[in-house]
Amino acid sequence: MKILAMDTSNQAMSVAVMADGQLLAASTINHKKTHSEQLLPTIDRLMTVSGLTPAKLDRVVVADGPGSYTGVRIAVTTAKTLADTLSLELVGVSSLAALAAGAVGTTNLIVPIMDARRQNVFAGVYQWLDGELINVVEDRHLALTQLLGELKLLRQPSTFVGSDVAKFTESIKATLGASAHFVDALANLPQAGRLALLGAQRTPVDVTTFVPRYLRLTEAETNWLKTHDDKGHAPYVQKV
Amino acid sequence: MTKRELILAFESSCDETSVAVIEDGTKILSNIIATQINSHKRFGGVVPEVASRHHVEQITDCIDLALNEANVNYSDLTAVAVTYGPGLVGSLLIGVTAAKTVAYAHQLPLIPVNHMAGHIYAARFVKPLQYPLLALMVSGGHTELVTLTAPGEFHIIGETRDDAAGEAYDKIGRVLGITYPAGKEVDRLAHLGHDTFHFPRAMDGEDNLDFSFSGLKSAFINTVHHADQIGEQLSREDLAASFQAAVVDVLVDKTVQALHQHPVDQLVVAGGVAANQGLREAMTARLAEEFPNIDVIIPPVRLTGDNAAMIGAAAHIELAKHHFADETLNAVPNLNFQHA
Ligand SMILES: [Zn+2]
Numbered sequence: 001m002k003i004l005a006m007d008t009s010n011q012a013m014s015v016a017v018m019a020d021g022q023l024l025a026a027s028t029i030n031h032k033k034t035h036s037e038q039l040l041p042t043i044d045r046l047m048t049v050s051g052l053t054p055a056k057l058d059r060v061v062v063a064d065g066p067g068s069y070t071g072v073r074i075a076v077t078t079a080k081t082l083a084d085t086l087s088l089e090l091v092g093v094s095s096l097a098a099l100a101a102g103a104v105g106t107t108n109l110i111v112p113i114m115d116a117r118r119q120n121v122f123a124g125v126y127q128w129l130d131g132e133l134i135n136v137v138e139d140r141h142l143a144l145t146q147l148l149g150e151l152k153l154l155r156q157p158s159t160f161v162g163s164d165v166a167k168f169t170e171s172i173k174a175t176l177g178a179s180a181h182f183v184d185a186l187a188n189l190p191q192a193g194r195l196a197l198l199g200a201q202r203t204p205v206d207v208t209t210f211v212p213r214y215l216r217l218t219e220a221e222t223n224w225l226k227t228h229d230d231k232g233h234a235p236y237v238q239k240v
Numbered sequence: 241m242t243k244r245e246l247i248l249a250f251e252s253s254c255d256e257t258s259v260a261v262i263e264d265g266t267k268i269l270s271n272i273i274a275t276q277i278n279s280h281k282r283f284g285g286v287v288p289e290v291a292s293r294h295h296v297e298q299i300t301d302c303i304d305l306a307l308n309e310a311n312v313n314y315s316d317l318t319a320v321a322v323t324y325g326p327g328l329v330g331s332l333l334i335g336v337t338a339a340k341t342v343a344y345a346h347q348l349p350l351i352p353v354n355h356m357a358g359h360i361y362a363a364r365f366v367k368p369l370q371y372p373l374l375a376l377m378v379s380g381g382h383t384e385l386v387t388l389t390a391p392g393e394f395h396i397i398g399e400t401r402d403d404a405a406g407e408a409y410d411k412i413g414r415v416l417g418i419t420y421p422a423g424k425e426v427d428r429l430a431h432l433g434h435d436t437f438h439f440p441r442a443m444d445g446e447d448n449l450d451f452s453f454s455g456l457k458s459a460f461i462n463t464v465h466h467a468d469q470i471g472e473q474l475s476r477e478d479l480a481a482s483f484q485a486a487v488v489d490v491l492v493d494k495t496v497q498a499l500h501q502h503p504v505d506q507l508v509v510a511g512g513v514a515a516n517q518g519l520r521e522a523m524t525a526r527l528a529e530e531f532p533n534i535d536v537i538i539p540p541v542r543l544t545g546d547n548a549a550m551i552g553a554a555a556h557i558e559l560a561k562h563h564f565a566d567e568t569l570n571a572v573p574n575l576n577f578q579h580a
Contacts, residue, residue: 036333040340040567054345069289070330073296077334081341084300085314208301211293220287228282236279237257237294239272239305 001058004043004082005196008035008075009067009095010114012163015042016192017050021200023193024050030163030189035074043078057088061199063190064092065212066122066139067114072212080210089204093195094213096139099161100126101194102187108159109136111151115164116141122215123147125158133198141215144168148175157181163188245318247559248306248342249552252335253327253355254381255279255286257298260548261310265556266364269310271542271549274298277421284420285410292330299338306548314346321351321555323358324565325575326381332571340569351555352565354575355546356382357394359510361557362539362550370535374504376495378519379511380406380421383451383491385498386577392557395580397498398449405487406513408453412460412483416476427516430484433477437463439486444493449501451494456486488522495523499531506535514544 003018013035016026025046029038047054062079065072072095083090099112107128114122121144125137137150151158152175159181160172165188172180217225244263251258255276261269276294280286307313322339325332343350359382360375371391377384383405385398403411406423413422416429439459442452460483467474499507509523520538527536543550 034570036337036570037568039337040344044344044567069292070333073292073330073334074337077296077299077337078341080296080300081303081338082345084303085342085345208304209297211297214293218287218289218293220283220290224282233278233282237274237276237298238278239274 001200002052002056003059003061003196003200004047004057005061005192005199006039006043006075006079007063007095007098007190007192007195008039008071009063009065009190010071010163012189013039013042014190014192014195015039015046016196017046017052018193018196021197026191026193028189028191035071039074039078054082055086057086059089059091059199059204061091061093061196063095063098063195065095066141066215067095069214072214076210076212080207084207090207090210091199091202091204092210092213093198093202094124094139095190096122096124097126097133097135097198098190098195100124101133101198102189102191103159103161103183104128106159108157108181109151109154111158111160113160113162113165113168115167119144121147121168125151139213139215144171148172152176159183161188244316245556245559246312246316247351247552247555248317248320249548249555250320250322250335250339251355251358251546251548251551252295252299252331253323253325254331254546255291255294256546257295257302257334258546258548259302259306260552261306261312262549262552262556265553268365268549269312270306271547272302272305272309273547274302281419284414286328288328288330291328292334295331295334299334303338303342317346317348319349319351319555319559321353321551321558323355323551324352324569325355325572327355327573329571329573332573336569336571340567344567349559350565350569351558351563352569353551353554353558354577356384356386356577357392357554358550360386360388360508361553362510362543363508363537364553365543365549366537366539370505372502372504373506373508374495374498374502375508375510376491377510378405378491378513380404380410382511383453385449385494387502387504387580392561394577396577397502397580398451398494400451400453402452402454403457405451405453405491406511408457408487409513411457415461415464416479423513423516426480426484427518429477429480430518433475433479433481435482435485436478437482439482441486441490441493444490449494449498451490453487456483484518488518491519492522492526496526496530499534504534506537509536509538510544512545514538515541
């Protein structure tokens with residue numbers, strides 16, 4: 001199976017091409033430049049060096065969030081359109097799972113974290129079990145203090161991953177002490193090759209209805225729901 | 241048999257996701273429009289993050305519907321076109337990203353289109369255009385007088401210094417308790433009332449082609465608030481008629497002033513506000529009187545709002561000039577025409 005995998009959920013952009021579980025080409029760029037400008041040129045280049053045309057692909061795997069809303073939408077729109085226009089299989093994988101998959105060779109709980117501002121994070125809890133990455137606690141948007149409190153109750157060594165972890169190291173160590181572990185700068189970046197491996201096993205989704213997992217309503221919707229009932233307002237979008 | 245020129249066009253600059261298939265820049269084979277009005281009504285205006293989310297939900301469905309309705313395959317296409325500005329950056333990015341992806345997947349040339357050029361070229365679906373021509377571009381985001389010296393050559397000769405005309409409609413609509421977007425209902429009320437308040441016609445009669453609508457908006461709001469304070473009930477019909485008369489007077493006067501300075505054979509009224517009946521009636525009546533030889537083109541209502549067909553019409557001009565973009569194409573939210 002030939003897979004194109006992509007992740008633009010945060011500052012780093014990672015793209016990989018794999019065939020039958022073997023990596024053909026990969027690129028991870030962590031230099032600040034817009035994903036919109038560099039995602040498709042990178043895909044084009046990696047496909048070319050892999051000796052493939054887009055129509056030869058079987059499956060597109062995309063990190064579908066959480067993360068930067070605009071960033072997630074760039075990869076999701078690219079993946080969704082590519083799958084639609086060439087009738088390829090489409091698989092969405094949590095951007096947090098993709099990060100967790102970088103922490104190989106540990107039996108610890110793996111805790112991928114993304115900064116969601118105001119001392120909130122996007123985070124999940126994962127663990128390797130017989131070579132398979134298991135989602136132990138679902139991905140959520142929550143206060144850092146709540147996450148750390150819950151982890152403390154689990155009483156297991158925890159490995160934190162993600163380039164935002166550095167912002168929270170002090171709080172993490174203060175709550176979890178020696179049971180908190182960290183990885184190096186490279187393992188903190190998403191690697192699309194790992195994403196492709198995760199996505200190779202999943203059941204494809206329906207392309208038309210596929211949307212990012214934002215894990216958070218917009219502020220406007222949250223405020224509106226305080227005084228309104230959602231019922232009776234749909235459909236919000238209509239073909240005219 | 242020569243091959244048909246078929247452009248798959250994308251538009252997602254604000255709160256409409258639209259994909260169209262256009263033949264030879266003049267024939268609409270399909271024009272799918274997914275409007276988010278019902279969603280943004282909840283908030284009294286377009287919320288950019290909500291708009292971006294809806295575009296992702298809709299984009300591939302619109303592509304599939306557009307190709308199906310046009311009865312066209314990817315292999316039939318000549319090029320892909322997309323609005324890359326001006327507009328909301330998050331919204332623009334969905335159309336730009338999808339269009340680039342389709343162009344890459346099928347090795348098609350990619351044509352970047354200015355959204356305002358699209359609005360003006362909607363007139364091409366009515367009849368062939370003759371250059372030089374003048375366009376009055378009025379929408380929720382724009383109020384501009386634009387000359388076209390040749391196909392695809394745009395020059396701004398006048399523009400609003402503050403609010404766009406459509407924006408003013410939405411703001412005074414809120415004061416009248418009309419849900420977003422207010423244009424249609426204000427237009428309807430205006431036809432039932434009379435201009436009794438004589439609101440100011442800002443910049444009218446000045447020696448320039450610019451507009452200003454914020455003073456009118458303030459005068460309107462002050463009038464309503466003052467009446468509220470003294471417990472007086474004002475006629476909503478007369479308020480709407482007075483507001484609309486002030487907007488339409490300025491738009492028509494400035495257009496006539498521009499026509500005196502820039503002799504042309506055709507005038508195009510473009511943009512969402514071109515759907516306004518009051519403006520259509522006043523413009524055609526005044527032109528018939530003062531410039532009987534000028535041909536006024538006002539596209540049908542379905543084509544004055546945001547839609548991808550108009551982007552395909554403008555792209556036809558750019559295709560002839562080989563104005564293509566590569567895979568690095570990005571959204572340009574503040575894209576503009578050159579000033580004359
Ligand atoms: Zn528009």
